[in-house]
Structure formats: structure tokens, C-alpha cells
Amino acid sequence: MTAFLDIAGLTKAYPGVVANDDVSFAIQPGEVHALLGENGAGKSTMVKMIYGLVRPDAGHMTLRGQPYAPSEPSAARAAGVAMVFQHFSLFEALDVAENVTLGMEKPPRMRDLARRIAEVSETYGLPLDPGRKVGDLSAGERQRVEIIRCLLQDPKLLIMDEPTSVLTPQEVEILFHTLRKLSAEGTAILYISHKLEEIRALCDAATILRRGKVVGSCTPREVSAAEMAEMMVGKSLSAPRRAATEAGPPLLHVQNLNLTPATPFGTPLRNIGFTVHAGEVLGIGGVAGNGQDELLAALSGETLSARGSVSLDDEDISQMGPDARRERGLCSAPEERIGHAAAPDMSLTENAVLTAKLRRGLAHGGFIDWRAAEDFAREVIASFDVRTPGPQVAARALSGGNLQKYVIGREMLQDPRVLVVNQPTWGVDASAAASIRQAILDLAGSGSAVLVISQDLDELLEISDRFAALNEGRLSAPKDARGLTMEQIGLMLGGAHDMHEAEVVHASA
Amino acid sequence: MLRLEKRPNPSRAWAIGTPVLAVILTMIAGGALFAALGKDPVEAIRLIFWDPLFNERVASFSRPQLLVKAGPLILIAIGLSLGFRAGIWNIGAEGQYIIGAICGAAFGLAFYPSESIFLFPAMVIVGTLGGLLWAMIPGVLKTVFRTNEILVSLLLVYVAEAILALAATGFLRNPEGMGFPGSRNLARHPGTDNPELIANTGMHWGVIAAFVAVIAAYVLLNRHLFGYQVKLAGQAPRAARFHGVSPNALILTCMGISGALAGMAGLFEVTGPAGQITIDFNVGYGFTAIIVAFLGRLHPVGILFAGLLMALTYIGGELAQLMLGLPASAIQVFQGMLLFFLLALDVLSNYRIRIGGRAAA
Incomplete structure (x- = not known):
């Protein structure tokens, strides 16, 4: 089986820091692939290169066997790559359907769009009313708007940047259910996080970055969270100790x-x-x-x-x-x-x-x-x-x-x-x-x-x-x-x- | 392709270098303008920047004018710069300047013909208070009703001009002036005069006040908590509130200081160089001071130099009008160019230019 996306030797340097240094890994079709690392390890730069926001200094990518070098996000989207950002870009005063339209190159009629939003949200178990104002939505619901916006493009690779940082445990469960369904249908997912238990619960494979370099890969279900943390940080972490104190006045x-x-x-x-x-x-x-x-x-x-x-x-x-x-x-x-x-x-x-x-x-x-x-x-x-x-x-x-x-x-x-x-x-x-x-x-x-x-x-x-x-x-x-x-x-x-x-x-x- | 890249730290070298570069670019663009008008550009530039100071025939007259014109510009600009740094836009210094002059002059004339040595200092205080109170109008309206201080302070200039016209033709008119508009001459009456302190230098009390203001503002901004809060409020309003700055108190203080210094400048002007309250004794120092404040990058020492430079272009501009027959509007365009280049180049202190379009971040 050929990889859906093959990344070979990607390097990107900013003044004073090498954000990515000769990074290589591959994402299989339908795979949930975790990109794991501390803040500043180079995860964001990596996905920005895949999504066409940043151009690599060296290295190349292959998508479904074809050379892939998106010059801008619209090229990435045309190739079937979609991304949900950590920070949402939604207008609070507009409703859900209007917000979705804003990201589209050829927006359909509002009535058709509302119907498609309802369809997608039903299929993937993402409850969302297309007519509600975004300003009234919870963070979890706002994220669903972003996800549905991506799903309407029928992506073959969905990139999610720290998606659970704003969700309640129950909302996380809903999200995981959706992602598993997508993956079962053959959509590859690149999942960026530093939450190890989540990655163990969701992902099929993981690539671990430290200071811009790949320091290891693993199958998350087969290793413990502590092992992954050690790979990520490069040393073992001690849990904080608390002195036993009686609560005072x-x-x-x-x-x-x-x-x-x-x-x-x-x-x-x-x-x-x-x-x-x-x-x-x-x-x-x-x-x-x-x-x-x-x-x-x-x-x-x-x-x-x-x-x-x-x-x-x-x-x-x-x-x-x-x-x-x-x-x-x-x-x-x-x-x-x-x-x-x-x-x-x-x-x-x-x-x-x-x-x-x-x-x-x-x-x-x-x-x-x-x-x-x-x-x-x-x-x-x-x-x-x-x-x-x-x-x-x-x-x-x-x-x-x-x-x-x-x-x-x-x-x-x-x-x-x-x-x-x-x-x-x-x-x-x-x-x-x-x-x-x-x-x-x-x-x-x-x-x-x-x-x-x-x-x-x-x-x-x-x-x-x-x-x-x-x-x-x-x-x-x-x-x-x-x-x-x-x-x-x-x-x-x-x-x-x-x-x-x-x-x-x-x-x- | 040119790109701008944000510097991690603001560049000190460019903060000092851009005004110099702006002056040079103004000379080039202004020279082109003068050439297009059919005048010799080199001579025009020399008349504006060089002759007022170093040409023996005109320097004896124009050199003292430098301090006379720079004094009020610097004094007003220092006051404005504090508010501008905090994001409080007092555009109406001209009005505060006029009201300060009227209040101080009215106070002095009320004691006419007293020659008490306490009279002039008292007039300075009253003039200062007059400017302060006039500035409090936009200040209080902003804090209570959230009005826009730019509009209110600007429109109050026209109210002040109407009051000035009333004063010159009505309640302050010289009873011995044979019906001509204008007050008694304050500069020629001992007790109310603001004399030239050192002969042929242009130095008067207002210039001294301007120098003191420069030093005080420098100390305030660099060592005092108030200056720190002003800078903080301008750069990061939420951080200022977190620090404990009350936005309303800051608005009132900054409006008050800028109004007080403008009023003081007005009083020094009307008792010295202008001499009397006339319908048009004000010559736009309050507006020009806004340019001076930005030309000096809102920095006290910068404002000192900017005030002198601005005064020079005024004196030199008049000289060029006289000697070459340049239209007054050409000189105004020239002064406008100076501000334009300065603000346009401002970007260089926080950004650097990268040539070539390789890999946008």
C-alpha cells in the first residue's frame, strides 16, 4: 500500500531557529496519525507546510504518488487537504451557514448549503443548527462549525491542530467518534496534540518531534503515556509533590x-x-x-x-x-x-x-x-x-x-x-x-x-x-x-x- | 518584491535615523517641486535651511526668530506628546492656546495700570488655568459621555476663535485705541510684558518654560511612574488597567497637562512676540505643534529638535517666498512632505525591509 502523504526531509529555518530539521514521515490512507511534541517542537510549522501556509526550505512531499508542493492553502484544499485551526476564524455576528460560506470559493445557495450542513452534521454526529449565531455558540460548537466547513470540501486528509484544548470531556468523546467515522471511510487524519491519553485512545500511529527533529515514532496503543512523554521531552518527568498541609483560615x-x-x-x-x-x-x-x-x-x-x-x-x-x-x-x-x-x-x-x-x-x-x-x-x-x-x-x-x-x-x-x-x-x-x-x-x-x-x-x-x-x-x-x-x-x-x-x-x- | 518583517526589538538606530532620512527625502522631493515651479531648487533649499542661520544679511533678523517661533511649538508639543503616547488625541491645542492667552491677558488688564512684579507671574498662572479648563471640556465629555475627544477638542478651536474675535472687538478692546479692534499692548507695559531676556537671541520666558518642559517631560517619561503609565496605556491598554491605571484619570490628566501648557504658551505669546490680543494673534502654533510632536517621535529631546527644525522651515519658507516669489502654498506642501516622509519611514523602526519573496512566514 502506498502512503497517502509521504514527507521526506522537510526543513524550515527561521532567523535564529530551525523549526523543522529534515523531518520525514508518512501518513497512510484512513490512518489517524498523531504529530506529538512539546510547544516549540515544530508541529505547527510542519502542518503549515502541508497546508501551504509556509514553504519548506528543503525536502519534498508526495501526495498519492504525485509531487505535492502547495503554494497557498487553496492549492492544498484543491488537493484534498483540509485543516481545523486551534484558533477559530469565525464571525460572531453571523450565523453558522453564513460563516461556512465565507470560506468557500464557489458558495452554493444558502438554502442548499443549510441542507448540506444539516446532512453532514447528521452523518458525522456533530449536532449543529445552521441558523444559529456563532456568538451564541460554545467553543465546542464553534469547532464543529470549522470541522463541517472542512468536511463540506470532502477532504482526503484532515489536519486538526490541538482540537481538544477547548472541549469538555463529553465534547471530546463526540469529536473522537466523528474522527473514527471519518477514518473508517478512508479519510486520513493528522492529529496534533500533546495530550498523551487522547492520542493513545484515538491514533493509529504517532511521529514524535523534539526541537524540530523526528525523535521517534510509535504505535500509541502499544506504548504507555509515560514512554511517549519521555520521547517527547527527552527525559522523565516527575509528578509534582505536595507537602501535606492542613487548610488554614x-x-x-x-x-x-x-x-x-x-x-x-x-x-x-x-x-x-x-x-x-x-x-x-x-x-x-x-x-x-x-x-x-x-x-x-x-x-x-x-x-x-x-x-x-x-x-x-x-x-x-x-x-x-x-x-x-x-x-x-x-x-x-x-x-x-x-x-x-x-x-x-x-x-x-x-x-x-x-x-x-x-x-x-x-x-x-x-x-x-x-x-x-x-x-x-x-x-x-x-x-x-x-x-x-x-x-x-x-x-x-x-x-x-x-x-x-x-x-x-x-x-x-x-x-x-x-x-x-x-x-x-x-x-x-x-x-x-x-x-x-x-x-x-x-x-x-x-x-x-x-x-x-x-x-x-x-x-x-x-x-x-x-x-x-x-x-x-x-x-x-x-x-x-x-x-x-x-x-x-x-x-x-x-x-x-x-x-x-x-x-x-x-x-x- | 519587498516585504516587511517585524523586528523582535524596536531598532534604536532607526528611531534616530528616520528623522534625518525624512529631512533628506523632503529636501529631494521639495527640490523637485520647486524645480517644477521654475525656481532653482538648490537655492530654494539653501534659503530655507541655511540662510536664516548663516547668511549675514538676514541672520541678524531671523536667528532670534528661531527661538521665538520654536518656543511655543515645543511647549505645546511636549504637552500633546504625553496624551498622544497614551492614545488620547487632543487636537485642539490651538483653542487652549487662545483661551489661555485671553484669560491671562484679561487678568492682567483687569489690574491695569498696575506695574506690580507679581502681576506677570499671576497672569502666567491664570493663562495656564484657562488652557487647562478649556481642555477639560473634551476631557470630561469623554470620561462621562464617551464622546470622541478628537472631534470635541477640534471643534472647540472654532469656539475659541469666536471668543477671541469677541474679546478683540469687545470686552478686551483698548479703550484708548480709537475704536480699532485689539487690546492694550501688553508687551509695552511694565508689569504685563514678557521681554526678550537676552538681546538679539529671541529668548523670552516662554522659551525658558519650553526648555523646562522638555527636561521635566524627559524625567517624567524615563523615571516617574506617571510617565510609565502613559506609555503603558498607549501600548497595551488592558495591561495598563491590570497595572492599576484608571483610564478616566489618565484622560483627564493628559488633557489637563496638554491644555495647561498650550494655555501657558498662549499667554507668553500674547505678552511678548504678539504683544496684544488681536483677532488673529494666533498663527496656528497649536496645530503645527501636532506635527512637531510626531516629528520628534513624541520624545522630549526629539520634540526640542523638531520644534527648532519646524521654526526654521517657517522662517526659511518666508524668506524663500520673499526672495524667490514662491507661493505660500508651495511652502505648506513642503512642510506637509516633511510630516509625510517622517510618518512613512516610521515603519522602519519596528520593521525591516527584506528584498525578495522567499518563503513568507
Whole structure:
């Protein structure tokens, strides 16, 4: 059997970094092939070359025995290659069918298109109403729009870039079911992820990249997740250790927190209440866009809330701004690193002043002590292994993972009494993620209260003492994290997003 | 094929190099313009850039004019640059300049014929406050009603001009002026005058204020938290809010500072070089200062040089009009070219040009 897509010696270099170095592998027809690697291993560059977004410097590809060198994505699509991106390109104000039309070269009539969307969504078990506004859809539903947009092109190779990062466990199940069905019909799937258990459950073959090179391949069902992780990282990872601590007195207390969103597609917070105790990690799970950003803003002080809704040490801080809260020991790290947690064009030293000026004494009488700021920036760089030439470098020059380490380190080293973090390890490689998680546990071990908001449920189960789920701006009652199963968590995350595939198929049949 | 590639770090060399390159390109394009008008381009460029400073016949008159014209431009531009860095667009400095001048002059004239040494400093304060309050109108409207400060501040210029016309022909008209429009001459009355401090240099209190403003702004932007917050708000508004900057307070502060400095410039002008409130004592410094602020890349030292350069093109432009009979509009096009090239080349400090279309990222 000849391979569907054969990749031989692909190389792509960017200034200062070789993203792909002589990469070769083959995808068979109907195969679910995993491309596995840490962030920065070169997975994205690889698929961009297959999809015609980036041209390789060297090497060649063969598609169904023919030389294949797409100069742009439309050429790739014409050859039967489709891709679902990690970040969706959808217009919130348009409905599903209109969004699908936008990607088409020769759009059919709207009525025919709506019928075809309904057909495809029924065939592949992807419940979706073509007439709904995208702004009202959950992340999982938005992904379905992207997938259906691809399926309408009848692709022979479907590329999926980190598809499950925004899905609830139940939505992941639906997606896998669809992908298996596609593969049974002969569609090859290139599946990019760093979630090992998923790959073991879904994929037939895996190619593992590290620093742009192929370091191994395996049949995921036959090896353990730990073995794959070792190949991916190049060393064995230790699970974070937690010191056994008794939960201390309550530090951060939130009750009846209600907020209306500032933007039309923002999420309102509805009657949120919880308490974080000293020495405790409270994990808040949930799919992005369910109020995580709004909750962080309400805790950091960027958004003020009704009197009495947020208190620290029994002091009402709901009407205080970020600086007053930091002064009292509440530090926070937002999800969006560029432009929110850090200013992209400012140096790391300048970014140190952003949050640490009070607790680290980086300003006296309104004047900034640049030497102290630089020392603090160096301290963060050294303690959190931030890979950068020095503190004078602009934040935008750092890779996402390195900047994340810097942002987390900046808050940690302020010795906060309460730390609130949103997506602490998003886009960070596995070993750095492990060290950030360890630092969170150490901080809790030293008597601080930590609130971790994350979409990564494995991460939350690993580090949380208690777990709560955020869904459409409502927070479930926190439960003891030990002993929670994925299924229970899935239910806490809200089964409301028409999870039950069978039901929908039944309804539309 | 030319491509632009974002630099990982902004280039310092280009940040300094682009204004120089822009001036050179302006000379070339402007020279072509003058040649097309049938004038000798080399002579026209020399008249604009060289003769005002170094030609013995005209320099004795034009050299002091350099500081007289640059002073208010720099003073206003420094104020504007803080707001521009923070993304707050006060386009109405001309109006704040006029109102500052009227308020200060009215205060001085109210005590006429006092010659107290406290009068002039008090007039400076009142003029400054006048500009500040005029700028508060777009500021407060923006913070309370989310109006667009560009439109409101710009339209208030025309309101200020109407008030100026009223003052010159009505409530500030010289009672001994035989019915002619215009106030008493403030520059020729001890106590209200803003004299030339060193003979034949053009140096007056307004120029000193401009230099002080340059230094103060430099310190503010490089060492003070307020300057840091201004830069942060301009570059990353969400990060500024996360840092703890209140957007409304920042709007009011930046509008206030720019209005105050414009008002101060107006007062120095009306008590010195202009001498009196007339219908058209303002000559567009408030608008030209916007160009100066950008020409100086919103950097205090850059603004100092940009103000001097702009003043030079004004003086030289007048000289070229006089000596070569160039139309005034040609000189304005020439000044426009300068801004155009500067802003167009700005891209080089953040991007580099790659030649050839190999592998787009």
C-alpha cells in the first residue's frame, strides 16, 4: 500500500531557529496519525507546510504518488487537504451557514448549503443548527462549525491542530467518534496534540518531534503515556509533590458576585461564591469563554463589583483597584500574556514594574527605581528558568512559554498571600509546566491561598485540593478534588451543551 | 518584491535615523517641486535651511526668530506628546492656546495700570488655568459621555476663535485705541510684558518654560511612574488597567497637562512676540505643534529638535517666498512632505525591509 502523504526531509529555518530539521514521515490512507511534541517542537510549522501556509526550505512531499508542493492553502484544499485551526476564524455576528460560506470559493445557495450542513452534521454526529449565531455558540460548537466547513470540501486528509484544548470531556468523546467515522471511510487524519491519553485512545500511529527533529515514532496503543512523554521531552518527568498541609483560615472570600459583561459577547458572572483557605489550591475548571476572564478581572481589581462581594481577610476589597489589592497581598496573572499580563513592546525590566512596584518596592515617591526593577527581573528570569538574553529584551521577543514563566514568576516572587492565575501553563512545554505546577504547590505549602483557573482538567486534578466548575458564568459548589472522576467533572462542567450525540441524531432522524 | 518583517526589538538606530532620512527625502522631493515651479531648487533649499542661520544679511533678523517661533511649538508639543503616547488625541491645542492667552491677558488688564512684579507671574498662572479648563471640556465629555475627544477638542478651536474675535472687538478692546479692534499692548507695559531676556537671541520666558518642559517631560517619561503609565496605556491598554491605571484619570490628566501648557504658551505669546490680543494673534502654533510632536517621535529631546527644525522651515519658507516669489502654498506642501516622509519611514523602526519573496512566514 502506498502512503497517502509521504514527507521526506522537510526543513524550515527561521532567523535564529530551525523549526523543522529534515523531518520525514508518512501518513497512510484512513490512518489517524498523531504529530506529538512539546510547544516549540515544530508541529505547527510542519502542518503549515502541508497546508501551504509556509514553504519548506528543503525536502519534498508526495501526495498519492504525485509531487505535492502547495503554494497557498487553496492549492492544498484543491488537493484534498483540509485543516481545523486551534484558533477559530469565525464571525460572531453571523450565523453558522453564513460563516461556512465565507470560506468557500464557489458558495452554493444558502438554502442548499443549510441542507448540506444539516446532512453532514447528521452523518458525522456533530449536532449543529445552521441558523444559529456563532456568538451564541460554545467553543465546542464553534469547532464543529470549522470541522463541517472542512468536511463540506470532502477532504482526503484532515489536519486538526490541538482540537481538544477547548472541549469538555463529553465534547471530546463526540469529536473522537466523528474522527473514527471519518477514518473508517478512508479519510486520513493528522492529529496534533500533546495530550498523551487522547492520542493513545484515538491514533493509529504517532511521529514524535523534539526541537524540530523526528525523535521517534510509535504505535500509541502499544506504548504507555509515560514512554511517549519521555520521547517527547527527552527525559522523565516527575509528578509534582505536595507537602501535606492542613487548610488554614479562610483568606479570599467571594459571595454573591454578579457582573454584567462589558461587551455584547462577554459572559456575565452570576451569583458566584467560594472561599479559598490558607495553604489550599482551589481549581476552577471550565471551557474558555464561560466567564474565566471576567472572574479574574473581578478578583484582580480591574473590574469593581458590588460592595461585600469580594473580601480578603474579612476586609471588603470589592471596590478597590488592582494596586490596593496587591498591597494587601492579592496578586493575579491573567491568561492573555501579550497586552494584558505584559506589555509587548516594553522590556522585561519595565514589565517587572507592571505589577511588582508595590510589593517589591520598585518605586519611591512616584519615581521608579530602575536598578531595583532590573534586579527583580533578573531574579524572576533566574528562578523560573526564563530563556532570554537578559532583562532588557522586549516581552514580545520571548516565546509564549517563556513569557508565561516570566509572568507567573513575577507574581510568585512577590510572595502573595492569595494568588489568582488563569491558565498557568497554557502554551508552556511539559517540563516548564511541571515546574510551574510545583511552584504553585510550594506557594500553597508555604501558607498562601491559590486559585487556579484552567481548561486543563488533568492539571487541575493534579494540583487542586478542591475543584469547582465554571459554566456560563455560574460556579458549581467546590468539591474535594481527590477521588473525582472525569465523568463527574464533565457533569459539573454542565451537560447543557447538547452533549448527547445519540439524542440529537435521533431527533433529526 | 519587498516585504516587511517585524523586528523582535524596536531598532534604536532607526528611531534616530528616520528623522534625518525624512529631512533628506523632503529636501529631494521639495527640490523637485520647486524645480517644477521654475525656481532653482538648490537655492530654494539653501534659503530655507541655511540662510536664516548663516547668511549675514538676514541672520541678524531671523536667528532670534528661531527661538521665538520654536518656543511655543515645543511647549505645546511636549504637552500633546504625553496624551498622544497614551492614545488620547487632543487636537485642539490651538483653542487652549487662545483661551489661555485671553484669560491671562484679561487678568492682567483687569489690574491695569498696575506695574506690580507679581502681576506677570499671576497672569502666567491664570493663562495656564484657562488652557487647562478649556481642555477639560473634551476631557470630561469623554470620561462621562464617551464622546470622541478628537472631534470635541477640534471643534472647540472654532469656539475659541469666536471668543477671541469677541474679546478683540469687545470686552478686551483698548479703550484708548480709537475704536480699532485689539487690546492694550501688553508687551509695552511694565508689569504685563514678557521681554526678550537676552538681546538679539529671541529668548523670552516662554522659551525658558519650553526648555523646562522638555527636561521635566524627559524625567517624567524615563523615571516617574506617571510617565510609565502613559506609555503603558498607549501600548497595551488592558495591561495598563491590570497595572492599576484608571483610564478616566489618565484622560483627564493628559488633557489637563496638554491644555495647561498650550494655555501657558498662549499667554507668553500674547505678552511678548504678539504683544496684544488681536483677532488673529494666533498663527496656528497649536496645530503645527501636532506635527512637531510626531516629528520628534513624541520624545522630549526629539520634540526640542523638531520644534527648532519646524521654526526654521517657517522662517526659511518666508524668506524663500520673499526672495524667490514662491507661493505660500508651495511652502505648506513642503512642510506637509516633511510630516509625510517622517510618518512613512516610521515603519522602519519596528520593521525591516527584506528584498525578495522567499518563503513568507
